[in-house]
Amino acid sequence: MTASAKPIPFLDLKAQQVRIAADLRRRLDAVLEHCQFVLGPEVRELEEALAAFCGAKHCVSVSSGTDALQIAMMAEGIGRGDAVFLPAFTYTATAEVPLVLGATPVFVDVDPRTFQIDPVHLATRIEEVKAAGRLRPRAIVGVDLFGQPADWPAIAAIAQRHDLLTIDDLAQSFGGSLHGAMLGTQADATATSFFPSKPLGAYGDGGALFTQSDTRADLYRSLRTHGEGKTRYEVLRTGMNGRLDSIQAAVLLSKLTVFPEELKARERIAQAYDQRLGNAVTTPARVPDSTSAWAIYAILLPDGTTRDRVQGALKQDGVPTAIYYPRPLHLQPAYQAHHDGTAMPQSESLAQRILALPIHPDLTDADVDSICGAVLRAV
Structure with missing residues (x-):
């Protein structure tokens, strides 16, 4: 054993909870008092705080990072016959979402030192898919792996040449920055996760989408709530149940203080x-x-x-x-x-x-x- 007086935890959520205990209890009690457990006032407050933190015009909270990716792709109509380019070295959620929607993930190798998607190989893979002619290149998912950013200027340049959507999978890196700007605005759409092990983690599943586009933000809000329109029973499109609950929002608001x-x-x-x-x-x-x-x-x-x-x-x-x-x-x-x-x-x-x-x-x-x-x- 090491000389440490106690076992070393790989992650210590209990210690963090002690530091935020008073504010956390205050916020949880408020949810229990008003009983608006889904999309309550804490959710709106959290969305405003997260958008301000990363400099995005819009934040739309959702039920998980995986659902954030899915909603981002659903909003663009990505599906059968489409190619979505993404790194081979990442968590499974990045690749499973295109398949759930009927699209095809096209894997790209990564930089051996930073672990981020390799822009040179990305450009090659796009040309290979175009030459093969079986799939339509539609989107690039850049994953900010382990906390660091992908090479977003290079990815954006490649995307512009091929008219592709960019999605930033920010699940592991909320709080990071690139070229003086917080991550969250580097791509057309940014999806993040609040799984408990993340640097900013809830006490259950949760996620969010960031965008500068009013149109996309409206679509994300509709899609997370069964495709509803201006009223609950006006259904404009096929959506999903992807809402964030108020208790998780309360936890995240408390954690944002530290x-x-x-x-x-x-x-x-x-x-x-x-x-x-x-x-x-x-x-x-x-x-x-x-x-x-x-x-x-x-x-x-x-x-x-x-x-x-x-x-x-x-x-x-x-x-x-x-x-x-x-x-x-x-x-x-x-x-x-x-x-x-x-x-x-x-x-x-x-x-x-x-x-x-x-x-x-x-x-x-x-x-x-x-x-x-x-x-x-x-x-």
Whole structure:
């Protein structure tokens, strides 16, 4: 075991709850008092606060990050025969949504150091799909993976050349920035998640969409509520049940009061890892002129055998770890039949070598020392 006085949690929501206890209780009591449990006043307040935080004109809250992606694509009529380009190295939700709508995910390899979608390979993949002629290129989903931003200027330029929609999958990176602007306005539509493990997480599922477009915002609000129009029983289009509940909004409003300080704490821990571990393992490269929300801090080991050995040693030393992701999407059984067979060497290599260390605002200096010491002993 490490020298830490208590077990080191990979994520410590209890410690965070202690810090916001009074404000959290006040907000939850207000929901219990007014009993507007779905799309109550807290939801509207949250949408205004989130839009202001990231500089977006509109925020539309929804029931999950996955539903945010689905609503964004439904609003554009994406479906059968359409190609949606997205990274092979990310969580399954990014790829499953196009398939649910009848579209086809087209996988793109990633940068081996930042883990973000590779714009050069993206451009190649779009040309390949156009040449094959089976699918219509419709959209690019850039995933801001692990807390850092994708290369949005490059993605936007590619999208403009091919007249494609851009969607920012911001599920892991709300609170990050690029070129001095908070993430949330870099794409035509931005979808984020408030799953409890996210840097800004609820106590259940939740998500949001950001857009600068009045038309899109109106569509998102309609689609999240069964396609309704100006009244509850005017149904204008096929929608879904994708509303956020007031209790989750209350939790998020309370967490927003400490969110800026938590982002600073995550950055401080990431810098400590960089300094202590940089000569022993490959630490994550920074995207130039950006800040990270540090949802995940992932080191790289030389190969899968070394990764497994180091992970086992850290477990023995009381340090929890996780693997994001053990298999890239194009090799997942659910997606293999939809993949054209193109190799994704960087994604495949990362899946064998990556290992995530604990990073959350309530790690103490002693915790960080113990984690670094354990990693240095293990490698």
